[in-house]
Amino acid sequence: xxxxxTDLYQLxxxxxxxxxxxxxxxxxxxxxxxLPEGRSFYVAAGLEQALDYIETLRFPPETIDWLAGTxxxxxxxxxxxxDFRFTGDVHAMPEGTIFFPNEPILRVxxxxxxxxxxxxxxxxxxxxxxxxxxxxxxxxxxxxxRTLVDFGLRRAHSGEAGLLAARASYLTGFTGTAxxxxxxxxxxxxYGTMAHSFIEAHDDETEAFEHFAxxxxxxxxxLIDTYDTEQGARKVAALADQLKTSEISVQGVRLDSGxxxxxxxxxxxxxxxxxxxxxxxFASGGLDEYExxxxxxxxxxxxxxxxxxxxxxxxxxxxxDCAYKLQEYAxxxxxxxxxxxxxxxxxxxxxxxxxxxxxxxxDTLSLETDSGEGEPLVRRVMxxxxxxxxxxxxxxxxxxxxxxxxxLPSRLRKxxxxxxxxxxxxxxxxxxxxxxxxxx
Amino acid sequence: xxxxxTDLYQLxxxxxxxxxxxxxxxxxxxxxxxLPEGRSFYVAAGLEQALDYIETLRFPPETIDWLAGTxxxxxxxxxxxxDFRFTGDVHAMPEGTIFFPNEPILRVxxxxxxxxxxxxxxxxxxxxxxxxxxxxxxxxxxxxxRTLVDFGLRRAHSGEAGLLAARASYLTGFTGTAxxxxxxxxxxxxYGTMAHSFIEAHDDETEAFEHFAxxxxxxxxxLIDTYDTEQGARKVAALADQLKTSEISVQGVRLDSGxxxxxxxxxxxxxxxxxxxxxxxFASGGLDEYExxxxxxxxxxxxxxxxxxxxxxxxxxxxxDCAYKLQEYAxxxxxxxxxxxxxxxxxxxxxxxxxxxxxxxxDTLSLETDSGEGEPLVRRVMxxxxxxxxxxxxxxxxxxxxxxxxxLPSRLRKxxxxxxxxxxxxxxxxxxxxxxxxxx
Numbered sequence: 001x002x003x004x005x006t007d008l009y010q011l012x013x014x015x016x017x018x019x020x021x022x023x024x025x026x027x028x029x030x031x032x033x034x035l036p037e038g039r040s041f042y043v044a045a046g047l048e049q050a051l052d053y054i055e056t057l058r059f060p061p062e063t064i065d066w067l068a069g070t071x072x073x074x075x076x077x078x079x080x081x082x083d084f085r086f087t088g089d090v091h092a093m094p095e096g097t098i099f100f101p102n103e104p105i106l107r108v109x110x111x112x113x114x115x116x117x118x119x120x121x122x123x124x125x126x127x128x129x130x131x132x133x134x135x136x137x138x139x140x141x142x143x144x145x146r147t148l149v150d151f152g153l154r155r156a157h158s159g160e161a162g163l164l165a166a167r168a169s170y171l172t173g174f175t176g177t178a179x180x181x182x183x184x185x186x187x188x189x190x191y192g193t194m195a196h197s198f199i200e201a202h203d204d205e206t207e208a209f210e211h212f213a214x215x216x217x218x219x220x221x222x223l224i225d226t227y228d229t230e231q232g233a234r235k236v237a238a239l240a241d242q243l244k245t246s247e248i249s250v251q252g253v254r255l256d257s258g259x260x261x262x263x264x265x266x267x268x269x270x271x272x273x274x275x276x277x278x279x280x281x282f283a284s285g286g287l288d289e290y291e292x293x294x295x296x297x298x299x300x301x302x303x304x305x306x307x308x309x310x311x312x313x314x315x316x317x318x319x320x321d322c323a324y325k326l327q328e329y330a331x332x333x334x335x336x337x338x339x340x341x342x343x344x345x346x347x348x349x350x351x352x353x354x355x356x357x358x359x360x361x362x363d364t365l366s367l368e369t370d371s372g373e374g375e376p377l378v379r380r381v382m383x384x385x386x387x388x389x390x391x392x393x394x395x396x397x398x399x400x401x402x403x404x405x406x407x408l409p410s411r412l413r414k415x416x417x418x419x420x421x422x423x424x425x426x427x428x429x430x431x432x433x434x435x436x437x438x439x440x
Numbered sequence: 441x442x443x444x445x446t447d448l449y450q451l452x453x454x455x456x457x458x459x460x461x462x463x464x465x466x467x468x469x470x471x472x473x474x475l476p477e478g479r480s481f482y483v484a485a486g487l488e489q490a491l492d493y494i495e496t497l498r499f500p501p502e503t504i505d506w507l508a509g510t511x512x513x514x515x516x517x518x519x520x521x522x523d524f525r526f527t528g529d530v531h532a533m534p535e536g537t538i539f540f541p542n543e544p545i546l547r548v549x550x551x552x553x554x555x556x557x558x559x560x561x562x563x564x565x566x567x568x569x570x571x572x573x574x575x576x577x578x579x580x581x582x583x584x585x586r587t588l589v590d591f592g593l594r595r596a597h598s599g600e601a602g603l604l605a606a607r608a609s610y611l612t613g614f615t616g617t618a619x620x621x622x623x624x625x626x627x628x629x630x631y632g633t634m635a636h637s638f639i640e641a642h643d644d645e646t647e648a649f650e651h652f653a654x655x656x657x658x659x660x661x662x663l664i665d666t667y668d669t670e671q672g673a674r675k676v677a678a679l680a681d682q683l684k685t686s687e688i689s690v691q692g693v694r695l696d697s698g699x700x701x702x703x704x705x706x707x708x709x710x711x712x713x714x715x716x717x718x719x720x721x722f723a724s725g726g727l728d729e730y731e732x733x734x735x736x737x738x739x740x741x742x743x744x745x746x747x748x749x750x751x752x753x754x755x756x757x758x759x760x761d762c763a764y765k766l767q768e769y770a771x772x773x774x775x776x777x778x779x780x781x782x783x784x785x786x787x788x789x790x791x792x793x794x795x796x797x798x799x800x801x802x803d804t805l806s807l808e809t810d811s812g813e814g815e816p817l818v819r820r821v822m823x824x825x826x827x828x829x830x831x832x833x834x835x836x837x838x839x840x841x842x843x844x845x846x847x848l849p850s851r852l853r854k855x856x857x858x859x860x861x862x863x864x865x866x867x868x869x870x871x872x873x874x875x876x877x878x879x880x
Binding site for chain 1: 441442444445446447448449450451452453455456457459460462466468506510512552556559560561563564567568571591593594595596597598599600601602603604605618619620621623624630631632633634635636637638639640641643651652654655656658666667668726749753754755756758759761762765766769772774775776777
């Protein structure tokens with residue numbers, strides 16, 4: 001990420017900190033605030049990209065020259081940036097961890113200017129992927145094991161957003177994505193069929209199907225709703241018989257419009273009557289977790305779902321209220337008292353307890369020096385600016401999330417969960433510190 | 441943009457097109473569908489980045505090797521990509537143009553595989569900036585000439601999204617942005633004050649203000665809500681007197697929490713009573729166009745607004761239903777008949793008429809060969825893969841949008857506009873063609 005993808009005030013503050021040698025150790029924590037309506041948990045994601053950002057943030061000569069040319073900054077600041085390299089520690093919850101409001105998922109412990117300079121970039125990386133993973137997890141819950149593919153690159157808020165959304169959804173259990181670069185960059189399985197334009201470019205729908213089958217015989221899925229979905233299904237059934245001679249098998253059909261529940265039933269009947277029980281039905285077109293849930297509840301014989309815009313933009317909750325807050329400076333706890341935004345100071349840990357069958361029973365949020373019961377979720381991942389060990393692979397993160405989801409109390413695994421809050425206790429030492437940290 | 445930031449099906453389709461030499465001229469158009477509830481117009485933006493994408497899309501050897509390694513593609517396709525360079529024409533509405541559902545804002549005329557390959561990237565660029573510009577325009581309307589600054593990089597869906605959101609909001613009339621790179625990349629004015637962490641890192645709020653004033657004397661704005669907003673205002677008033685001896689003047693205070701209308705009034709009174717009528721009040725903190733409107737309507741003495749998340753994520757409308765549709769291939773109009781998604785085929789133009797005072801009276805959407813009345817909005821911007829002339833600068837785009845907004849009927853300039861639709865007529869030749877373009 002370009003080092004100038006930051007807010008101007010970060011640079012202003014660092015200039016001011018350097019002017020007074022305010023370079024003592026600062027502790028910043030990133031956390032989410034109140035859950036959006038209907039939501040019952042968050043999923044931590046984006047740590048990998050956040051750590052890459054921390055490790056690689058540099059200000060190359062061209063950037064320094066440009067900053068000097070603005071006339072806004074003095075030599076001490078420009079010299080500081082020339083040699084900038086993060087030297088602090090980072091603690092974090094592993095990606096794929098389910099978490100709750102006010103629980104820190106990342107902590108930076110570093111000289112104040114370093115911690116401050118990272119703010120905008122860290123929020124950007126952690127917020128977005130956690131936002132998408134938290135949305136995707138709901139789709140995974142709704143799909144009950146059926147195929148789920150991310151189709152949302154085109155309406156994601158930038159190409160980078162589309163790529164990172166593919167990653168964030170895959171780690172929650174999506175089957176794959178249509179985004180080709182996600183395969184190259186992250187090894188995520190990719191899926192692709194055909195667009196309506198392919199059908200329309202031919203003068204005849206059957207001809208288009210046949211042409212596509214000959215050119216793309218692997219994992220062959222045909223889009224059948226361009227003109228008339230049931231007619232399309234009949235054409236596919238006939239073509240599938242005909243293709244047997246060339247040893248090409250039709251794997252699936254895709255429906256992208258109309259009453260998907262009703263069409264899936266009639267298409268299933270058409271295919272079955274023609275002896276094609278093995279051709280699967282894939283649905284797409286403006287779907288979200290509620291629609292997937294509704295379709296499955298209706299008994300629609302749909303084997304897989306493509307979800308796009310609702311996933312990659314988290315369309316009902318386009319952003320989560322979150323913060324990267326100064327919790328300690330120069331050995332003193334820090335807090336602000338802006339109305340409605342009171343925060344808990346100090347270096348914190350989250351302990352999670354489980355019942356004997358492995359279901360989560362509650363979290364305790366307290367100072368890391370407290371002796372909490374259960375599993376501590378925040379671990380050191382970087383010391384003196386260097387990662388302690390290679391990051392877990394996406395498969396490991398998927399496994400972690402799957403295990404977290406299995407441990408989640410079933411009342412929190414509903415799509416609507418207003419009154420079903422998970423208990424997060426604030427430990428006494430943290431409460432005491434918050435009480436003792438007054439405003440200036 | 442990485443050439444692999446695309447959907448797999450684009451590559452599948454191009455492979456199939458090449459296999460049958462389907463390389464005749466295709467016409468694709470990009471347009472938005474139905475307006476979201478409460479909205480009355482769209483703003484075209486992102487053309488500059490879209491044209492850059494079209495002009496520079498290449499598949500370097502490393503990409504070809506990777507594609508070959510997937511085993512999915514044949515030599516004819518890989519050879520095609522090796523030499524890929526867009527050779528077609530592009531017509532578009534200039535950025536900053538107000539437009540309505542079904543009106544094409546971009547048309548690509550090119551050999552079918554070329555037009556198809558561009559789909560995902562073009563939608564991504566045009567959708568996102570048009571989304572943000574359409575949201576930002578509402579904030580500009582609400583702010584009635586007051587200062588408006590984009591604070592939303594941190595919660596934008598990626599750094600690229602934040603940067604492009606700064607551009608899209610600036611072209612609608614925003615005063616500037618906090619995103620530093622937007623100044624370097626696009627010349628957009630940047631603004632920055634201080635965060636709460638700066639205050640909290642000091643043991644005393646006044647000391648923090650004074651320190652910041654000494655280090656950052658230009659455009660000095662102090663954040664006064666960390667502990668107690670009215671106390672903060674009194675401290676600033678006293679400090680402003682004291683700073684006069686060092687010829688530093690406090691330009692403004694920022695409120696970021698609490699009842700902004702009430703606090704702005706009491707802060708204004710405190711500052712005025714101390715003789716500091718010249719210190720302006722800037723407000724931020726979870727604002728959107730409705731809140732800005734409400735604050736201004738309440739008479740709150742706020743001189744400028746910082747808006748963040750609601751702007752850069754277009755939080756109430758995180759995506760707009762839009763499409764890049766094949767409208768013609770090999771000289772024949774094309775359309776699909778998927779339920780609820782019927783499109784208008786052919787190469788289209790939009791003509792706009794105005795009354796004698798320059799107010800828009802209606803648009804006509806018809807075939808470009810039709811003889812429409814009024815101003816044609818879709819112009820040729822690229823011929824044979826090359827731009828016809830340098831793109832307009834951001835100041836020109838701002839001027840165009842400002843003029844468009846002035847021409848917009850006042851009933852459409854309300855924040856809520858359900859029943860106030862702008863008339864877009866479909867011309868007879870287009871209607872006839874749509875009737876005559878049957879499904880296969």
